[in-house]
Amino acid sequence: MMFDTSFNHFKSVFSHKFFVEPADRNYFLARFAKINRLNTEFWWQALQTVEKLLKAGLVLNGVSIKNGYGHGVEKLWEKHKEVFGELAVTELERPEKLSPAVWTDAPLDNFISIINRLGHPDSRYGLTGYSNRKSDLFKFDQLAFELRRRTIGLDWIVGEDFPSKELAAFYGKPYRDVIVKIPEHQIRLLKWPSGSTDILGPDLEDVVYSWNFSFYRCDADLERPAIQGTEPACTGFGNSYLSLLWEELGQTGITLPARERVTWLLENIQIGRDAETEFRRILDMGRSG
Secondary structure, eight states: OTTTSOHHHHHHHHHIIIIIHHHHHHHHHHHHHHHTTOHHHHHHHHHHHHHHHHHHHHHTTTOOOSSSOTTOSHHHHHHHHHHHGGGSOOOOOOOTTSOGGGOOOOOHHHHHHHHHHHTOGGGGGTOSOOOOOTTHHHHHHHHHHHHHHTOSOTTSBTTTSSOOGGGGGGTTSBHHHHHHHOTTOOSSOOOOOOSOTTSSOSSTTHHHHTTOSSSOOOHHHHHSOOOTTTSOSSOOOOOOHHHHHHHHHHHHOSOHHHHHHHHHHHHHSOOOHHHHHHHHHHHHHHHHO
């Protein structure tokens, strides 16, 4: 099925699976960290969110992000402004319902630099400090929202690669028109973790001590009814899209559409040395066969 759809559809799905979905998880964790005063973790997760969304937007608009970018976002940011032009995210505006006392007016480039500096990978090892401003969370929200809206090929034509009832009025027009005319539109639906926030107990420490036989606090922690995530009836599993792609190649063989799509993936996205070696081996076998 991966090779029965349009090339753009393939690109969109893989970009979503490799960048947008992980960015959504980073965004959720960033907000959780900020709200619960886990400051260094907020900046790390914020950096990861912005990095992945920038990469998704760029790779879907003809830019290889395989090499030369790493975890930093400033080079990605400059490329975003170059590629998206007048549709680039260039400024953030105070939400109408947010008090002016909470908002700090400053160039967006400054905020990108702050994210890049405070979210640096060294923060994972306690090698960097942090600083907070009242508007950090609200600016991060808006930045993530706007970048996520742009995770699509600007000049792809609405309706050609995948149906969208809500965008029927834009069929035959480029997605750049959607971005301009529907400022609240997200390319794909967002799906967040759900469930009660107090299921572990009333204190954040309960995250550590509930059902923890090693870091023991009291018997009550061990006797608390376990939630599904700790002892599910079915343990569950999930395949990566690379695994599914590998399986599909085994079923279909190296057809022209398959070669085109896998080659695009290998030339534009960093998937890891071992995985790339294996996929190139498969392509070479298909060529010799």
